[in-house]
Amino acid sequence: MGEANYVIGVVISVDGDQTLIGTYDLINDDEIIHNGQILYGPRLGAYVTVRQNDVKLIAKITSEKVIDQQNTIRSNEFDNRYSKNSINRLISVKMLGAIEDNQFIVTSSYAPMVGNEAYITTQVELSAIYATGRNTDSIPIGTALLERSTVLIPINAFFAGHIGIFGNTGSGKSNTLHALYYKLLHSKYREGILKKSRFTVIDFNGEYRSEGIFGFPEDHIERYNVDTRSQKGMAKKVKVSEDYIINPDVLIMLFEAKPGVQAPFIRRSLNVFEEVKKPEPFMKLCMGLLQKIILTGNATNDDALGDWVEVTEDYCGPDCLSQLRELRHHANGNATIQDSSGSSIWLNSQDQTIDDKGKKLLGWEGISSAIQNTYKDLNILNKLHMFFRYQRVYSTAWNGTDPQYLGPMFSRIKTRLESLNKVVDIVPAAQMGNAYQSRKSLTIYSFVHANQEIKRILPMLIANMIYDEQKKEQSDTGSITRTSHLIIDEAHNILSDIQRDDGDNWQNHRLDSFEEIIKEGRKFGFYLTIASQRPADISSTILSQIHNYIIHRLVNDRDLRSLENTMPTLDHSSLMTIPSLGKGQAVLTGTAFPVPRFTQVDRIIKVAPTSDDAELTRLWESHENEAKPDSEASTIMVSGSDGANPVQDASDTRFQESKQNDEWV
Template identity: 25%
Template sequence: MNDALTIGRVIGVHGFRVKVELEPDIKSPSRVGFEGVQTAVAINAYLTFDIGAGELAIGVVTDLEARESFDPTSDDELTLELVKPRRTASVQLLGTVKPKRDRSYGFDPGITVLPSLETPARTASRDVMQAAFSEAPKRNAPGDAGGRDDYDIGLNLGIPTANTDKPLLASFNDLFSRPMAIVGNTGSGKSFTVARLLQSAVQETKETRRPRFFVLDINGEYGRAFGVSCEMKEPNKIYLNGKEFSVPVWLMNAREVCDWLSAAGQTQEPVLKAFWSVAKGGDALQALPSYLHEAISRIEKIQSVLRDSQRTKDIRALWSGVIEFIGGMKFDTGQLNTKISSLGAGEWDKVERGQKELFDLCEALKNQIAPQLKERKSQAQDSADKPKYFPIATVRSQNGLLESVKGDDDEFRLKQHISTLQLRLNNRIADRRWGAFLNYDDAGIEIRSISDIAERMGIGQESASEVNVIDCSMLGHEVLPYVCGIIGRILLELREHVPAEDRFKDPWVLVLEEAHNYIRPRRQDEDPGTEISREAYERIAKEGRKFGLSMIVASQRPSEISPTIISQCANIIMHRLQNHEDIEHFRRIVPSQSRRLLDQITVLASGESIVFGSAFHVPTRVRIHLPDKGKEPWSQTAAPYDSWNKDAGFNLGKALENWGVKPVEQEAAELTEEESVEEPDTGSDDDYPF
């Protein structure tokens, strides 16, 4: 054997997998050399191979095997019994370690030269491990970086299980500039990892205090981790950093409000979009492009009547509808109006003789309307999509939608359709579950502009909370996707509207806790809110990087998250997973050199994870550091034995109080009090003469 660190030799090279035959005297998984005791022959141990010019290929041990027999051919009749077991290790190559001028090593994820047969396999030295783990990749150099390298640092995530004396450092820039997934079964340490990441990021950037993270806290567990207290939460309310908040209904764009009210596409959507545009301050004529569309439709019906030589009164009725729809707009209708007005009942000869002229005049009017229809439709959509305030009384008006229907020759029928839409709107307003959309005018909240929302979140301020905890734990299941989707879309659109040169300044990260609740894969029977939320975050996953907006997706069920979002995650932290579908889902998308590590995913201890991605030099199994003491999320696992042997029981009264439900005895007492109305005094029997 060459030295204490050499453990074997290469006997097979298969792509980027190497098979090593171990030396006969290797009896222990550890080796002792000048650098002390090092793990050598064990799963997750790291080996190096000399490939020339001072460069080393580095790989991780994924399989160990001892065989007492050998089949030299495929013929089952010929088998050799070995005197000693043949022990081999399978190694997945990860990259190349190259010497630098200061005699240290630098890591390169590329491999241009593979080890050859008989190349010695050696335990990775401390210098090599330092290059692979304790020197994080440098990512996203700004244009003015020049020769400096202080634009990125290594964020200490934890300790690799096979290298307990070196921390695992990840690129700070890469972790928070592109989408990242943190997955794992309940109790595997997922919430602690999220909290630790955010706490570490805040500690490393102490010089400035501006919003960096927006946490969609679905279970109300992150308040303690970031110093947010909320003494009592009420049902159907949303809280921002412990204070009641609102996602005003006027933040909805035209598509969202149509989905929210399940508006029918042909009859209700145009009127609802028109109403939404007018409510946000749009011009009434610009806000009703559907009227121009209907005007063109009636002109085309006139042309159809002319072709069929039907009754002239049909032409006059249709023309009356056209005038109603384009009234007040500057269109040249004089000649056509005169021509139609001159038609008399039963005068078919006049229609036939003037048919070509009438037809051409109708075509000319259509050509006048069409360009304005396109322009007004764009203006109406723009007005309806803007996040502009209107009083809550606007949507509570009983006539708001009905007033949007006017001038239709079948107005009664159309109003019947709109009345069902009005009923749904009234039901939404009366439904307490949607209170977080409708409370923006309430005392103490008063959110009356997009600037008010930005101010509550600290956006644009020089001294604000670095982490915004948006507590959605009291929202109903149907309400949650709308809230999450609208918040994500608004943050993206805010960044889209800053000048191009400022898009990358002061970037933000959205943390999607329990993301499987609102960004599920597309299904035919999905709720409209889920579709809105998924599409918002798919767009952030694909385009957010260009605008300085990234996200961390945390979930127990990665297979129930949109594959578009998961596929865009540049870095993945995987805690223990047991479900076969979840594991196979990742096996299909992770890099080939990381797939063998997934075999260990079912046996990870709580707090352990497998990490891979562009923020790390090599994929590895690591124990993540715990959050700051006393600032852990409210996500601990119960201890039944200890708890059941104590006197304290379940606090039913507090649960009902927070839920907004009164105990049965209290409700019965109040009901009795309401029913006990004092009888009026009618006098005594002595007052009557008989």
């Protein structure tokens, strides 16, 4: 069957990329049957074809109007304007590209000319426009709103890049995120995906808890419930390499260290901490500090010795310090301690050391052993906390730092290290082994029960770790043999570039980390998928590096402007349609799509994220049923739909063979 060319009019004006077509007839049918084919009427958002010799120029309708050709004079007695056969329809279109050799290309090599005829775009031409390429492997994601055909996503062009999914609450973005990977997992490449790729989900709202989520077998899923509220902490802690947490930038963020005094204190202290990780060097550092405080006498501030004793008591108990309490400082700065006979022994000496007799009277050996043994049994975070407390004594003892500048930060250090201890297990880098190989196909980190500090710091650490794992995997092989996919739902929680009261260092380092990932990750086989209801809050650098977008309903002007500035593939008329999209409807645009596609995304029935709206009437009616006797309650019917829709099968034959009878709507 040949092409059905239904001519509708002629080009009457060309102004830049805007072309005006005058129609021969007033056509207002949604669908037209012509030569045995169904054509879609020339309405807003539809396509028209402009014939120019052997080239077919494809345009999209952006606006339309009518003009009265026969009646231009208004009369109260006889007004014949806009009557039958007196009006012409004018259609404004924007040129998108051309079809050559049955392939659609986005090009500016051709332009319409006045007098070129325009006709309704045929099914063959639509297939060329939407084609993902000859023999391209694809998955179906939904149904086109305009043409009612199956919308296909090319696997390579779409998933081998960064993906952005945006939409207001309730617009369907969580379902879309789930449907994308569910259908990918049920393609014919399922076994290869499970062996060669790793997927990591950062879930801030606990939506991805269902068994078999994203279509992964349950034995291929590892889950972490990051819980800082429970007193006992989580049963399974997140393993974090020591290199990522014992980092000045990370700790400055975590402790919200201010740039004047607190941040430099962290940096100076960590330089020393690298040398005293083992118990014996740490003990010598602490005892050296005690000796210096004793021998410099009144050169220290009045609280120096008391501060040192307080830290040691907190960790080692008071017993080992009983003899130290007999120490006396005199006005001249010298220190004495009484021996067994009651005589005062001077501890100050010419070489600024305490001799063996003085150390014995002070109980030096017992204190040293207590500190060393206590420190040896602590995990790395508690070691760090103990070390910081002694460093605080050192920094303030000789008035180098005013204690009041460090006090507020140390309150934060205590609470935040306690939170970290509940959820992470710090492992030396040498013990991490091949982390990529040891991870399961899908790892889900749920932060619904985590406090704000952990929500800010831990996702960044996880992202950096798996990014470095992927880089190492790629560098070891010299080519991309495995891939990593990081999926962040509600991404504005950690990718926002709006300054809040959480410190400049946190803001800068967090964004620097993710901006490096999104700029450089693709070359290493590391791909980022982000979903958010507030794209305007996300760093513009990150937004601009996304390759493909799925945009659900957005009504906020800031959100729409941010997308318009970062999505060159979305024309203005399509952008203006976004606020009127219904639930589950979205526009697909980006490098994988020659033109934007408005789509009703399929809803997965078999398994889904827990993000559905509450059905209040059913909830309340079920309460009424509970209050009634069984015989009466059984007669009550709940009205309304149960939410299930007919099952839609994909029309793509390449996908049919691998669908495996999975259910989606």
